[in-house]
Every structure is written in structure tokens, then in C-alpha cells.
Amino acid sequence: xxxxxxxxxxxxxxxxxxxxxxVFLILFFGNILSYFLTKRVFVDPDSYTLKDGFPLxxxxxxxxxxxxxxxxxxxxxxxxxKVGQYDTLWGIKKRYNLSIQTLIAANPHLKDLxxxxxxxxxxxxxxxxxxxxxxxxxxxxxxxxLKAEKISGDYRPKIFRLISPDDMRIVFFEDTYxxxxxxxxxxxxxxxxxxIAPLNTGYYTSMYGxxxxxxxxxxxxxxxxxxxxxxxxxxxxxARKGIVFFxxxxxxxxxxxxxxxxxxxxxxxxxxxxxxxxxxxxxxxxEKIALVGSTGRxxxxxxxxxxxxxxxxLNPLKFLW
Numbered sequence: 001x002x003x004x005x006x007x008x009x010x011x012x013x014x015x016x017x018x019x020x021x022x023v024f025l026i027l028f029f030g031n032i033l034s035y036f037l038t039k040r041v042f043v044d045p046d047s048y049t050l051k052d053g054f055p056l057x058x059x060x061x062x063x064x065x066x067x068x069x070x071x072x073x074x075x076x077x078x079x080x081x082k083v084g085q086y087d088t089l090w091g092i093k094k095r096y097n098l099s100i101q102t103l104i105a106a107n108p109h110l111k112d113l114x115x116x117x118x119x120x121x122x123x124x125x126x127x128x129x130x131x132x133x134x135x136x137x138x139x140x141x142x143x144x145x146l147k148a149e150k151i152s153g154d155y156r157p158k159i160f161r162l163i164s165p166d167d168m169r170i171v172f173f174e175d176t177y178x179x180x181x182x183x184x185x186x187x188x189x190x191x192x193x194x195x196i197a198p199l200n201t202g203y204y205t206s207m208y209g210x211x212x213x214x215x216x217x218x219x220x221x222x223x224x225x226x227x228x229x230x231x232x233x234x235x236x237x238x239a240r241k242g243i244v245f246f247x248x249x250x251x252x253x254x255x256x257x258x259x260x261x262x263x264x265x266x267x268x269x270x271x272x273x274x275x276x277x278x279x280x281x282x283x284x285x286x287e288k289i290a291l292v293g294s295t296g297r298x299x300x301x302x303x304x305x306x307x308x309x310x311x312x313x314l315n316p317l318k319f320l321w
Contacts, residue, residue: 009029009184013315025038033169038289041070041071041166041168041169042167046224047059047062048062049182051180051182051183053135053141054132054138054142055132055134055168056180057108058107058108059134060109060120061120062107063107064120064122067080070170071153072153072170073152074130074172075151075152075155076128076152076172076174077124078106078124078125079119079140080120080121083119083121088115088207088317092121092123096125099321101126102126102129102177102321104310105128105130105131105178106124107121108132108182110182111182113318124172127175128175128176129142129170129173129176129177129178131171131237132171133155134168134169136169139155145180146179147176148173148176148296149175150173150174151172151174152171152174152244153169153171154169155171156208178268191263191318192318192321193234195240195319196239196306197239197269197321198226198236198237198238199236199278199292199303200235201230202228202234202292203228204226205227205228205229206226207316208224208226209222210222210293211223212231224313225270225305225307226305226317229300230302230303231301232273232291232293232301233292234291236257236272236288236290236291236293237285237286237287237289238259238283238287238289238294239307240259240261240265240267240285241258241282241285242259242261242267243260243282244260244280244282244283244289245259245297246258246281247275247277247279248275251296252297253271253297254270254271254295255271256268256300257272257290259283259289264308267303267305267307267309268304268306268307269290269303269305270303270305270306271292271295271298271302271303271304272290272291272292272293273292273293273294274290274291274293275289275290276289276290277289277290283293307319
């Protein structure tokens, strides 16, 4: 077999250089044309703040418009939901079989877990973290933070979109919980992580706030906790470690346990059928303290669960995700 001549080597080199130059010019001018001819995803800089390098919307209208007009695949089907008078995150969670964390990630503009009637939220159709980003390399950074295995959405640079004019893009990390949230939600996160649910079973029958009197006495009354229906005898667990402040009978509430915790928190567990602790006793988180019953002013077997801080009642749902 004869070796290529110098002339042939030079010819091959010219072809390679010509091909590489042609590919470079095609990519260069293709990206330039794409940059100027493609409609840009524009986001007002005043509508979001950066936290650890990730943009978090603080303006509801701007965020909803961004989602509605987003031209690419978000990686998950999204619904735009107008909040009704009786809508709660927990009701929406149950209706769509989603986690509260999924709804928080999909709505970075929320400053509280209480929905305002007439406002608008985004509802994904699968559990996970919906993330807006302004730097492609942040996707890899968030992937490591979440230890995500399933990533979806049209977020990767295309061959003729290496230089993107878009201000932001969206990516979806399936089956993950958000680790970057706004400062207000972060405070709620911090307290939530110190509490557990007092029951491992049951369902909510009455929420915190004004409700119709359940004893057919007419009018409305303020309900200072939540009712969790469960079979009689179901173990009730301490939501957090603390000292038993009260254990006994209270008019209307029946057999009740009150536990004093750190940071001024107190939890109350009412309508119990039996109490397993005494006043002054220290209890651990998840320790059995009583059994579900229907003592006192009750319409059936359930736990009335109240959370207080410095004597002021709080919505327990903020601590039960």
C-alpha cells in the first residue's frame, strides 16, 4: 500500500480546515440570526430577587404572566389556578395529590402558606421542584443540591441557541423538595422541621379559623385548631419534645394534654379517651401521650390539635406538611 504524497496530505488538510471553517461560520451566523430573530423571554428585573444566585419572583402578576407566555416545554404540565374563597394549599394538595413543597417551589412569590382569595397560583401535575434560572450552569448546581435523578424541560442550549437572548428558563426536578425559598417561607420551614404530626393516620374534618357551629346552635365560631378524625384508641404522639404543662379534664375539650416546648410554643391535644402522661413529666418527640377519643364537647372520635406561641394560637397546618 502506497503512502499519501505531500500533495495529498496538503489537500486533506485544506479540506479539513475548510470544513471546520464552514461549520464554524454556519454555527456563528446561525446563532447570531437566532439571537436577533427569536422572540426573547423578557423578565422585569424588579419582579424578582436573587438568592444564592437563583432568581425568586416576588411579584405575582409578573410570575403568572411569565408562566402563561413561556414558549418552551417546562418539563411538567402546569395549571393556572384562581384562588377561591375556601381554597387552601392543603385542599389543593389533596385534590391534585401533591406535596406542599411542590406548591411552594412552583409559586416562589408566596410569602405565606395562607392563600388570598382572588390571587393566582401555579399547580404542577407531578411532585417535584419547578425552578427558574438565569444561568445554564445553575441547573447543574441545583441538580447537585437536590441530588436529582429525573430532570425534564426544554432547558438545554440548542445548536443554534448557544447564545440565548432569554432572561430566564425553566427546569423541573421530579420527586424533589425545594432547597432555595424566599426568606419568609424559609422561616416557616425552620419551625416546621422541628414538629411532627401527632397522628400517623386520620383525615382533617375541621380547619383553623371561623367555621359554622357543628352542634346546630347557629352562627359561626372561631376554631383555634384543627380536627383530625381517627379511630378511637389511635395513639397520639408528642409533636415535639417538652414538658407536660397540663394533663387532665378541661370543660368542652374533654381529656386534654398540653405540652410546653422551646421558643414559647405549646401544643394541646384534646378529646382524648385516655391520657398516658402526667403534669411535670418530660416527653420526647413521637412519644405516646394519649389515645384518640370523643370526650368533652365532641361530635365523634377525633383529635383536636392546637398550637400556640406566647399564648397566641397559630394555624397547625403550617406545621403539618
